[in-house]
Amino acid sequence: MVEKNDNFFERVYDVARQIPYGKVTSYGAIAKVLGAARSARMVGWAMNASHNLEDIPAHRVVNRKGLLTGKHHFDGTNLMQQLLESEGIVVLDNQIVDFEKHFWIPEMKA
Numbered sequence: 868m869v870e871k872n873d874n875f876f877e878r879v880y881d882v883a884r885q886i887p888y889g890k891v892t893s894y895g896a897i898a899k900v901l902g903a904a905r906s907a908r909m910v911g912w913a914m915n916a917s918h919n920l921e922d923i924p925a926h927r928v929v930n931r932k933g934l935l936t937g938k939h940h941f942d943g944t945n946l947m948q949q950l951l952e953s954e955g956i957v958v959l960d961n962q963i964v965d966f967e968k969h970f971w972i973p974e975m976k977a
Contacts, residue, residue, distance in 0.1 A: 875901070875903070875906075875909060875913065876912075876913040876916060876917075878901050879897055879901065879909075879910050879913040879914070880913065880917060880920070880923050882897045882900060882901065882973045883897065883914070883917070883923050883924060883925065883927070883928060884922060884923065884924070885973065886924055886927040886928070886971055886973075887971055888954055889954045889955050889956065889969065890927065890969055890970070890971035891927045891928065891929050891933070891951070891956065891963060891966075891969050891970060891971065892927065892928060892929075892970065892971045892972070892973055893907070893928065893929060893930060893931045893970075894907040894908070894910040894911050894914070894928060894929075894930060894931075895907040895910075895931050896931075896970075896972060896973055897910045897928065897973055898910050900973040900974065900975055907931075910928070911936075911937065914928050914937055914940070915937065915940045918940060918941070918942075925937065925940075925941075926941070926946075926947045926950040926951055927951070929963060932962070932966070933962050933963035933966030933969075933970075934961055934962050934963075935947050935948060935951075935958065935961045935962070935963075938961065948961070951963070956969050
């Protein structure tokens, strides 16, 4: 069950802050860990709304196939790709190379 958007967004940001350097996760993986498996789109909205928040690594959240579907929400032509590449992640044709190797599965904190 998805709660009020503001609260849901904060829960999304709590998970996003945990994504390790050099790793990525998907909108759906974040939604699933929050108990809102069908709300990947809302996670995308939260990531889009996070660009003024410096402590949210939104560039580390991609779609389930490793595509940089949110890249148009970043300033600059290839900023999302550049940020990922600065962490050692190779991106080719807007898709993460060796996606499974870089994929991080979020877990609920106890």
